[in-house]
Amino acid sequence: xxxxxVIGAGxxxxxxxxxxxxxxxxxxASLNAMEDARIEGKDIQALYGGSxxxxxxxxxxxxxxxxxxxLGLNPIPxxxxxxxxxxxxxxxxxxxxxxxSDAYDIVAVGGVEKMTEVSTxxxxxxxxxxxxxxxxxxxGATFPAIYALMARRHMLEYGTTEEQMALCSxxxxxxAVHNPYAQYRKAISVEQVMESGYIxxxxxLLDCSPITDGAAALILCASDMAKKYSDTxxxxxxxxxxxxxxxxxxxxxxxxxxxxxxxxxxxxxxxxMTPKDIPLAEVHDCFSxxxxxxxxxxxxxxxxxxxxxxQDGETQLNSRLSINTSGGLKACGHPVGATGIKQAVEITWQxxxxxxxxxxxxxxxxxxxxxxxxxxxxxVHIFKRGD
Amino acid sequence: xxxxxxxxxxRIPERYRLHGSKCLTCxxxxxxxxxxxxxxxxxxxxxxxxxxxxxxxYSYTYVHSAPEGFEYHVPYFMAIIELKNGVRxxxxxxxxxxxxxxxxxxxxxxxxxxxxxxxxxxxxxxxxFKVVD
Numbered sequence: 001x002x003x004x005x006v007i008g009a010g011x012x013x014x015x016x017x018x019x020x021x022x023x024x025x026x027x028x029a030s031l032n033a034m035e036d037a038r039i040e041g042k043d044i045q046a047l048y049g050g051s052x053x054x055x056x057x058x059x060x061x062x063x064x065x066x067x068x069x070x071l072g073l074n075p076i077p078x079x080x081x082x083x084x085x086x087x088x089x090x091x092x093x094x095x096x097x098x099x100x101s102d103a104y105d106i107v108a109v110g111g112v113e114k115m116t117e118v119s120t121x122x123x124x125x126x127x128x129x130x131x132x133x134x135x136x137x138x139x140g141a142t143f144p145a146i147y148a149l150m151a152r153r154h155m156l157e158y159g160t161t162e163e164q165m166a167l168c169s170x171x172x173x174x175x176a177v178h179n180p181y182a183q184y185r186k187a188i189s190v191e192q193v194m195e196s197g198y199i200x201x202x203x204x205l206l207d208c209s210p211i212t213d214g215a216a217a218l219i220l221c222a223s224d225m226a227k228k229y230s231d232t233x234x235x236x237x238x239x240x241x242x243x244x245x246x247x248x249x250x251x252x253x254x255x256x257x258x259x260x261x262x263x264x265x266x267x268x269x270x271x272x273m274t275p276k277d278i279p280l281a282e283v284h285d286c287f288s289x290x291x292x293x294x295x296x297x298x299x300x301x302x303x304x305x306x307x308x309x310x311q312d313g314e315t316q317l318n319s320r321l322s323i324n325t326s327g328g329l330k331a332c333g334h335p336v337g338a339t340g341i342k343q344a345v346e347i348t349w350q351x352x353x354x355x356x357x358x359x360x361x362x363x364x365x366x367x368x369x370x371x372x373x374x375x376x377x378x379x380v381h382i383f384k385r386g387d
Numbered sequence: 388x389x390x391x392x393x394x395x396x397x398r399i400p401e402r403y404r405l406h407g408s409k410c411l412t413c414x415x416x417x418x419x420x421x422x423x424x425x426x427x428x429x430x431x432x433x434x435x436x437x438x439x440x441x442x443x444x445y446s447y448t449y450v451h452s453a454p455e456g457f458e459y460h461v462p463y464f465m466a467i468i469e470l471k472n473g474v475r476x477x478x479x480x481x482x483x484x485x486x487x488x489x490x491x492x493x494x495x496x497x498x499x500x501x502x503x504x505x506x507x508x509x510x511x512x513x514x515x516f517k518v519v520d
Binding site: 121 | 445
């Protein structure tokens with residue numbers, strides 16, 4: 001397979017974008033990525049866009065065609081990819097394969113979600129579709145409830161505490177202060193998390209990622225051509241994906257995501273690396289407990305030691321392993337279809353040393369981990385500077 | 388739309404009577420019913436099997452923020468129940484004192500209203516579980 005590199009990266013501002021429509025978000029992020037790559041529309045040969053639930057959230061389907069139309073790129077092929085909250089990560093993987101397989105030389109891949117058009121209950125129902133509609137959502141299980149069921153087992157099996165979970169949110173908010181694209185550029189304290197009110201016990205409001213509007217975009221290019229467009233192309237060293245049962249109750253363990261473990265193992269094999277080689281990662285913290293499970297399941301910390309690692313500050317900016325420098329889903333925001341691409345954008349900026357006050361010193365390798373639903377899909381990408 | 392009338396009607400065997408499946412090749416049991424044994428694939432032979440009505444709480448949460456159709460039910464308990472045969476399922480808990488809801492507490496199936504859909508004027512009934520001494 002051909003080697004693939006990122007030559008352009010862009011985001012829209014994340015947040016409650018009342019004044020901005022779905023298609024305007026796409027335009028904002030895509031224009032930023034195209035200007036960053038210094039390419040013209042005519043250079044792009046195909047489009048891939050991750051979006052989870054536009055049918056429910058804005059009443060719009062046929063997103064592939066909408067993207068090509070909005071960007072003035074007809075008649076090139078354009079595909080919407082859906083894998084719940086991993087829609088962005090899976091779209092990136094499709095775009096990666098489109099170049100790796102020699103079908104195209106340059107493609108654009110993005111992710112978008114417009115979530116503030118409907119009520120919170122309607123968002124909860126739409127996101128509930130990421131689980132098992134008939135055997136979870138139908139019975140009243142929301143996504144916070146599903147992750148709360150995992151948190152309860154993790155606490156029982158490994159002694160993880162609500163304070164350790166709260167510290168993930170505190171750290172991610174501290175990182176987001178330095179991210180101009182983040183939804184919440186505001187530091188919070190453990191006390192604020194602990195007093196923020198239960199959504200689904202033991203998860204509280206500030207353990208949960210917010211409802212966000214936003215878009216993200218990348219321009220990918222065959223690595224042997226990348227230097228023509230970028231002085232610092234970022235090489236995609238691995239792209240791996242795994243699947244697990246749609247419903248949580250069908251899994252033998254609730255305190256780990258097996259799909260994350262499989263995808264990580266495969267990604268490290270492709271990149272010829274081990275977890276020890278990674279100084280920087282964007283992990284899928286849709287809930288605080290998800291970040292603790294992710295840093296264990298990706299192999300950064302032993303199973304059950306994730307909460308302690310967070311408590312000891314081992315995942316803070318410029319510590320042993322900088323986790324979620326963007327602010328993560330919690331503080332940067334979680335426009336579900338955009339998240340997987342936003343993670344890759346953040347890693348790209350970090351590896352190019354363009355992350356400002358949240359820059360990880362001398363980072364040459366970074367990992368992005370994107371999860372769909374309660375772990376039925378997991379995607380892991382590893383990025384590397386240079387080559 | 389959380390539950391349309393055909394969806395409610397179609398699932399009566401499972402939701403009213405805990406009908407699941409058993410594979411005669413590997414003896415694995417499943418709930419809800421499956422058309423295909425994921426262990427044996429085409430070598431499997433699935434038959435209808437009643438699940439036991441008794442089990443224990445494997446994990447639980449107290450839900451304070453609800454999806455559509457459950458706005459008037461909060462707060463309520465959601466739990467993963469491990470039935471006597473080892474099969475797990477998601478369920479609400481009913482008629483259980485909050486202090487009695489614990490991991491490993493014994494539970495038994497009860498028949499309750501699950502939710503109502505205003506748009507369809509449909510009421511869905513089915514299983515919930517109740518903590519027993």
